[in-house]
Every structure is written in C-alpha cells, then in structure tokens.
Amino acid sequence: MVLTSPGEYGLQQRSFPGNLPGMKTLTVDDYQRIRLPDARPRSKFSYEPDADGTIRLIPVKADTKEAFPPGSLAKYFTAERNKEELAILKGCVQGPV
DSSP: OEEEEEETTEEEEEEOOSOOOOOOOOOBOTTSOBOOTTOOTTOOEEEEEOTTSOEEEEEOOOOOOOSSOTTTTGGGOOHHHHHHHHHHHHTSOOSOO
C-alpha cells in the first residue's frame, strides 16, 4: 500500500506493509475471564484502560534472577564461622540413637 502526502518539496510517498495483523474479538465469561488464544499458560498481562473506553493488555516480562548468584553466599562461609559451626556440631547427636 502506498500513500502520498503533501511534503516540503511536493508529494512524498510512504509505503506500508500489506500484511497488517488482523484484529481478534474476545468475550468475557461470567467469571470475568478472557481466553487469549496466543497466550501461554501462566503468562501475565498489564491491564490499562484508555480514556476512549478501549482496554490495552500488555505482556509483563518478569526479570528472572538466580536465587543465589555465584559468590553471593561467600560471606557466610568463613574460617571463623566454620570453627563455630564445628563447635556446635560436636554437641549434636551424630549417629543412630
């Protein structure tokens, strides 16, 4: 599709791709649920109502971080701390009772 518009030096041509995405209609059920055919299970969306009455759903991408990145627990494992742990362990039962 080619559109022409008045420009500074005459008519300018702008082209748009011919394959525009189709619009889909969704229905809300009695429990206020919507089924999105292209969405994966457990995916999350941001809900934004606009002033003109339209509702915009935007996928939310969570930042995934490692629970314990390499080196983050090093502060808990020191020589002094190891001696304290071994002293506590000596007072514990270490075999079948």
